[in-house]
Each structure stands twice: as structure tokens, then as C-alpha cells.
Amino acid sequence: MPVDTRTWRGRDGVALCIVVVVAAALRFAGVTSPNTLYFDEYHYARQACFLAWDTSACGFEETRRPVHPPLARRLIALGIRALGNNPLGWRVAPALAGTLSVVLLYLLARRLLGSTAAAVTASGLLAVDALHFIHSRLAMLDIFVALFVLAAALFCAYDRGQVLSGRPHASPAWFSSLLGHRWRVAAGAAVGAAAACKWPGAFVLLAIVPLTLGWELATRRDRGLKAALVGVFREESVSFIVSFMLVPALAYAAAHVGTVRGVLLAWPWSEGSWLRAFVDEQVFFY
Secondary structure: OOOOOOOOOHHHHHHHHHHHHHHHHHHHOOOOOOOOOOOOHHHHHHHHHHHHOOHHHHOOOOOOOOOOOOHHHHHHHHHHHHHOOOHHHHHHHHHHHHHHHHHHHHHHHHHHHOOHHHHHHHHHHHHOOHHHHHHOOOOOOHHHHHHHHHHHHHHHHHHHHHHHOOOOOOOOHHHHHHHOOHHHHHHHHHHHHHHOOOHHHHHHHHHHHHHHHHHHHHHHHHOOOOOHHHHHHHHHHHHHHHHHHHHHHHHHHHOOEOOEOOEOOOOOOOOOEHHHHHHHHHHHHO
């Protein structure tokens, strides 16, 4: 397969701006209505407020112990901290995440299909999708999962372009592989972030790992290399392990720093250590 030469054009920038304006207008117009906590905002907006301020500043009692990882609530908390404990503060982060996910889908479709019309169609449909619209306007967790899953898919597509363009050569081969797969590492971090919003975000690995492996095999076969599967295993196994196991796990754990109570530098499994408290938290989520 030849190197991808489908370049970004001026009309892509114009088309993307139009789609983004439509998506943002739909998500931010009247976002403060209803002006009270709605549906599961009763839990998530309150929990986010407790991450932004203390209980007395939030003005309501603490709800049940969180049953999902903290990253989405921490992002909602940024809006509360910036704009206050009010409907705009609760919902500004989900609205931004919903708008950004439309941008990511445009970039993904443009990258994979090489067509401005296809990118506009895909992102435009997401911009007006009813379920995506609703989740973009409520202080809930799912829109952040969608955002990071799309980011992981986009970064894998960028990694594919990097593979087609060639990669740095070094010795040993696994070191060269890591140098040439920065986007793959970024995809792993996005997967960890998706899982740190809600565990189902990790299931995107079931799609992007076989897809990335298939792309690697296809590239080797198109270049006339023999024993493609052996070559992938020899040269790419470290990259796959680091990108799709180690990096997601580290990103997931990092999202809990500051929310899990424990001594970070204590002996790992001692009483009161951060690691022990982290594992206990995961058992509770389960």
C-alpha cells in the first residue's frame, strides 16, 4: 500500500469550523435548563462539586460513595471550580467534551476516508445525534468515555499513517518500534483515560488492538516481507505491550491520584498505603 498522500485542504478547515459551530451551538444554547439537578446529575454533579470544593461550599449533603473511577467527575469539577456550583458549572465540561468529540470524528473520518464530504457527513450526523446531544448537556460520565474512545481511534489512525511513512531505525528493533509509535502510545493513554471515566471505556482495546495488528501485517505483506506475523511479534511486541497494557494502566492509576486516600510513597501493601487503598477502591467499583 502506498504512503497516504491525502492532505488537509483549505476547505477542510472551513467545513470543520461550520460543523463545530453547529455542534457547539446545539450543546451550549440553553444548557442551564433545567436549572436544577436532573436525572443522574444528582449523584455525579454533587460528587464533582465535592472534588472542586468542600461539602459546606457545595450546599448539599454528600451522596453515596462513587461507584465509577474519578476522571469524568474531575473534569466536571473543573467547570464547577471555574463557573461555580450552578447548572452552567455542572454542564460546561460535558458540553465541551461533546463538541470536541465531533471535532475528533471529523478528523478520524477525514484521515481514514480521505474525503471532506465523508468527514462532514460523519461529524455532522454526530453533531445532531439525539443521544449524544443529551449526554453533552448533562453532568454525567458517558460523554467523556465517548471523547476518549474517539481519541484512541484517531491516534491509532495517525499511527497507521506514521507506519506507512516509515519509522526511525535503531537497534535493537523493539527500541526502534517504540520511537516510531508515539501516536500508538497516545492511543494507549486515551484508552486509560476512557477507562478512568467508566470501566467500559477499556473495551475499545478489543477493537483497536486487532485493527492495529492487522494494519501492521498488511503493511509488511504489501512491502513483500516474508513471515509477516513473526516480524510483527519480533519487532512490535514491546510496542504493543507498552502502548496497550502499561500506558493505559498507568493513565488509569494516575487519574486516582488525589482522590484515593493513602500514603503514595509508603511500602506498597502496608496499612494506609496508596496502592492498597487504590486496589480496595477497584474492588468496591467491581
